[in-house]
Amino acid sequence: MVLVKQWIYEVRPEADVSPANYRYEEVEQDLTPVRGEVVVEGVYWSVDPYMRIQQSSKDTWEAPHPTGEVQGAAVVGRVTRVGEGVTALKVGDWVETYMGWSSAGLRAVADCRLLNADEVSPSTALHVLGMPGRIAYFGLLEAGKPRPGETLVVSGAAGAVGSIVGQIGKLAGLRVIGVVGSDEKARWITEELGFDAAINYRQVTDVEGMKQAFAEHAPDGVDIYYDNTGGVTTDAFIESMNLRARIIICGQISQYQSGLEVPNMGPRLLHHFLYKRATMTGVLARDYTARMDEMLKVMGPWVRDGKIRYNETVIDGFEKLPEALCGLFTGANTGKMIVKA
Ligand SMILES: NC(=O)c1ccc[n+]([C@@H]2O[C@H](COP(=O)([O-])OP(=O)(O)OC[C@H]3O[C@@H](n4cnc5c(N)ncnc54)[C@H](OP(=O)(O)O)[C@@H]3O)[C@@H](O)[C@H]2O)c1
Structure with missing residues (x-):
């Protein structure tokens, strides 16, 4: 069993979103990967303005985010275990995956994007290369x-x-x-x-x-x-x-x-x-998810060659996730707001 930290989207905000709309919990989970699965341990979590859109009670491009569930979010982390039959990923690989505000989780290999962390920071998969x-x-x-x-x-x-x-x-x-x-x-x-x-x-x-x-x-x-x-x-x-x-x-x-x-x-x-x-x-x-590689083929070299520059506002600590989200609405970030473990 693994102690997993999570932020649960608990209460729909009436006005400005605040940390009070979230509940922190630590739960023991059996993270044993089955065939085709891996375990990912989060290192960087994304906070994005769309999270507040999804807290509306109205349908937007999809139904509102349900309350009582882990806040959905893109995460960059490392593979710590691989299940049977997994050849595309190995322990230690950096991946981007929509794991939500959880410290670790089981992920299907197909839901993980393998990152090349040699040339650019893997955290860029949450912004300029994401x-x-x-x-x-x-x-x-x-x-x-x-x-x-x-x-x-x-x-x-x-x-x-x-x-x-x-x-x-x-x-x-x-x-x-x-x-x-x-x-x-x-x-x-x-x-x-x-x-x-x-x-x-x-x-x-x-x-x-x-x-x-x-x-x-x-x-x-x-x-x-x-x-x-x-x-x-x-x-x-x-x-x-x-x-x-x-x-x-x-x-x-x-x-x-x-x-x-x-x-x-x-x-x-x-x-x-x-x-x-x-x-x-x-x-x-x-709408452009299927064309991600097309974008990366152009933007990857632009970022590596310094033709496109970026900045990250990095908040240290998983426990600061709701605070970091709120900061998007006060302009606390320059470039991409991310939370680091
Ligand atoms: N269509 C899509 O698929 C898609 C995908 C990603 C993002 N988006 C949208 O793109 C926008 C930017 O997203 P992002 O992820 O890049 O966030 P971001 O710009 O990195 O962060 C939000 C920024 O918005 C500004 N802001 C906050 N409240 C404002 C207000 N009342 N009036 C004017 N500016 C305000 C703040 O900067 P200042 O200090 O300059 O005010 C803040 O730093 C958001 O509207 C988001 O929903 C859309």
Whole structure:
């Protein structure tokens, strides 16, 4: 028997998610792998904004996360035991697997992605070379249809997805403007990641102010908007976008803490889409799961060669998982927020 630590999603939040919505437990589990299974011990756990979306009582792309169960999450860890007939994995291998907020667990080999930890940190499988990187890559390049010389605005630009979107945008020959929540993040994306300009949305009070900021940094207007946040930034963009602009809806984090229960006002800005013959496309990482290798073939070398850079905000200690999740909604992370054992 093995003592397994777990975080149980226990109570649906009424407003802001807090550690009180989770229950910690330690349970003795029989982790004896059967044929085709391995035991994985977690080293890095992911916290992601979608976890708060799944805490809404409403269906989204799937039913809400059930209460009373281990919080679902991507995990990077090491194989510690292999069952009969397993040849694809061996003890000591690094894998990424959707094991949730558990310290260890039994996993089918087919549910594990083998990682090559020689060239990049295995933790990158939770961000730049994982799900966030995948939606950054396909969302911008396929839904955004960028052409060299165009201008891109990305919101949530210092986060896991946004920081990668902006850098792919630069590699695609775009002028890139990032919208972030602090001057420090603005400096990081411009001075270290190569964004052309940054706007600190906390210094902008309303839609008019954001439109002015766009006009100042993009005098020829903006062609593509990769939206991670919604809110004032999105409203301002819609009112000032170029002809045939493309809006990519990747996330709307400014709305998640309401649990998506707040009655929708309904879109009031759609007339601009008529004038500008613009398009708005929702993108979901799981739609591109089957194309993961295609993304890794391009992004892997970019990361290894330093063409795409990343940052991790690492919180030490499995017991801090709920706290780390809450930090996503206060901007506590620069780059990807992860928890380390
Ligand atoms: N469609 C998909 O398949 C998919 C996949 C992954 C992620 N996403 C979405 O992409 C977005 C970013 O996800 P991520 O994993 O990369 O997270 P992240 O950007 O690394 O972390 C969240 C960031 O959002 C910003 N934020 C929090 N509350 C905000 C608010 N009220 N207004 C504006 N910004 C706010 C904070 O940065 P500041 O300090 O800059 O405010 C925070 O650091 C989320 O909306 C997420 O749901 C979608």
